[in-house]
Amino acid sequence: MVDIREYIDRSGRSPFRDWRDKLNPEARRKVTTALYRVGLGNFSNVQGVGAGVFECRIHFGPGYRVYFGKDGAEIVILLGGGTKQRQQNDIGQALNRWKDYLQRKRK
Numbered sequence: 107m108v109d110i111r112e113y114i115d116r117s118g119r120s121p122f123r124d125w126r127d128k129l130n131p132e133a134r135r136k137v138t139t140a141l142y143r144v145g146l147g148n149f150s151n152v153q154g155v156g157a158g159v160f161e162c163r164i165h166f167g168p169g170y171r172v173y174f175g176k177d178g179a180e181i182v183i184l185l186g187g188g189t190k191q192r193q194q195n196d197i198g199q200a201l202n203r204w205k206d207y208l209q210r211k212r213k
Contacts, residue, residue, distance in 0.1 A: 108145050112184045113175075113203050121203065122172070122184040129170075136166045137187065144174075144182060158208075159185065159200045161193075173200035175207065183207055 112120040126137060140151065140162055151163045155173070164170040169190030175183045185203040188196030 108147055108180055108182050110141060110145050110174075110182045110184065113186075113207055115203070115206070120184075121186040121199070125187040133167055133170060136164050137170060137172060140164045140172065141184075155197050155200070157201050157204065159197070159204050161197070171196060173197065175200075175204040177207075177211075 112122050114120055126134060129137065143150075144152070144162060149160075149162075151165075152160050153163070155161050158175050160174055160176065162172040162174065164172070167189075170187065171189065171193060172187045173185045173196060175185060177183055183204075185200040185207075186196060
């Protein structure tokens with residue numbers, strides 16, 4: 107089992123939760139199902155996007171993506187989400203959040 111946690115930014119917000127809460131119910135279910143599979147250790151729809159950040163592709167609607175980092179072998183930190191259309195911008199944000207997470211973790 108993989109422990110899935112949300113990244114909390116310096117203002118106390120979860121960018122992933124903010125994004126997910128704006129989705130329609132059907133899209134939210136698809137995201138939840140994809141994360142359930144990741145929680146079981148199924149990374150079949152996951153690919154690395156650089157610097158320790160991964161993208162889970164959800165083949166539904168506009169091509170939803172969930173971005174996360176792996177903190178060891180059993181912890182996943184959800185960094186945010188988006189769609190295929192905004193992919194490059196979303197990856198940049200996820201990379202910055204992962205860097206911030208790692209810096210704060212060291213302290």
